[in-house]
Amino acid sequence: MALAKVEPFAVEQWMDKYETRAKYNIAETCVASISLDDLKELSEDKISEIWSPSTKLTYGAIRGSEKLRSTLANLYSAKKPLDAEKVLITQGAIAANMTVLYGLVGKGDHVICHYPTYQQLYEVPKTLGAEVDLWRARAERKWQLNIEELKGLIRPNTKMIIINNPQNPTGAIIPKAMLDSLIEIAEEHNLIIMADEVYRPLFHSISPGSSDFPPSVLSLPYTKVIATGSLSKAYSLAGIRVGWIASRSSELIEACAQARDYTTISVSQLDDQIAAYALSQSCIHGLLGRNIKLAQQNLLTLDNFVENFRWTCEWVKPVAGTTAFIKFSKMGQEIDDVVFCEKLIEDTGVMLCPGSRCFGEEFKGYVRFGFCCETNVLDEGLEKLRGFMKKGYQTLPLAQEE
Incomplete structure (x- = not known):
């Protein structure tokens, strides 16, 4: 029996190659990391232990501790209560996504995936034997989706629609009205909606009071929805x-739980307890407040950079999440983004992520920035990039036509 071909995971291979030796990593997609001491400082609860050293290090609760699952269920219960039994804990969102796809998608199925996005979301279904079509968000539409295009992609064997909201790499959102239309279509065709919401709730440039503000799919009036996320x-x-x-x-959660049995016994008890502490009511507000403030401050800095280099840069300013997708060109033609990123890190130590290598050949000239690093890293990295733009940019080759 021939084994399914697994395509190289381009963005992860790029990060693995450069991130540990980059001096200024402004490709990172996480908000600047914190320590347990930092977490305690952000919490209103200065007394409770984050981790009890007397805890016996067994496997712990197989599906995740009751405390953590209940905490997460409460976060999804603003519109309608969610039972803790309908939450499964995994080793990061990458394992969550893999588990959902492994448990629910197979040969003969058809999957529609929001694009551009994290490569796992459309490559894994292919590896599992499914057919995949891409539902394209386009720069000329400010990275918004078109519902009529979705209708044209649906087939008799369509099983799942996958979305990424907020979206990596663009920082765009799928607004409330589009989500409502998506639900109507899914209900009409009895489809599963899987939403990778790993960048939720980092909404730095849209107010919860806006009519466009996107709720989690779990807040929408449809049962066959799945949300994945992480810390x-x-x-x-x-x-x-x-x-x-x-x-x-319950049916979807149990299918995922059966798939999870083959990949994960349990997550670390230490990790589980730290997560429960971070997401508790005494801590989550301070943590998210810190991170949204950092994102807003750093986005202003990146916006200033783009404005100063309007002769070569264009973008759709991100609304949420930690990333921005910026297009670089010379004389109206896209630069070779891979050469740009390779030369930049070699000459300056600044790490960026090339769009055509990591998100698809159609994104020639695009570069993903991760702007939620420590502010001093972003400031110093952009200063080095400014120097490169003045000295080395004009020597870069243009993107090659197909």
Whole structure:
């Protein structure tokens, strides 16, 4: 039996190659990481232990501790209560996504995936034998989706629509009205909606009072929805490797739980308890307040850079999340973004992520910035980039036509 071909995971390979030796990593997608001491300082609860050293290090609760799952369920219960039994804890959102796809998608299925996005979301279904079509968000539409295009993609064997909201790499959101239309279509065709919400709730440039503000899919009036998330991006705790799967459907959660049995016994008890502390009511507001403030401050700095280089840069300013997708060109033609990023890190130590290598060949000239690093790293990295733009940019080759 021939094994399914697994395509190289381009963005992860790029990060693995450069991030540990970059001097100025402004490609990172997590909000600047914090320590346990920092977490305690951000919390209103200065007395409770984050981790009890007397805890016996067993496997712990297989699906995640009751405390953590209840805490997460409460975060999704603003519109309608969510039961803790409908939350599964995983080793990061990457494991959450893999578990959902492994448990629910297979040969003969058809999947529609929001694009551009994290490569896992469309490559894994292919590896599992499904057919995949891309539902493209386009720069000329400010990275918004078109509902009529979605209708044209649906087939008799379509099983799942995958969205990424907020979106990596653009920082765009799928607004409330589009989500409502998506629900109508999914209900009409009895489709599963899977939402990678790993950058939620880092909404730095849109108010919750806005009519466009996107709720979680779990707040929408449809049962066959799944949300995945983690502590890595918006919560600055990538090092504890805690993510989750949540759904209002017992059937979908149980299918994911069966798939999870083959990949994960349990997450670390230490990680589980740290996550529960971070997401508790005494801590989450201070943590998110810190991170939204950092994102807003750093985005102003990046906006100033783009304005100063309007002769070569263009973008759709991000609304949420930690990333921006900026297009670089010379004389009206896209630069070779891979050469640009390679030369930049070699000459200056500044790390960026090339769009055509990491998100698809159609994104020639695009570069992903991760602007939620420590402010001094962003300031110094952009200063080095300014110097490169003045001295080395004109020597860069243009992107090659197909």
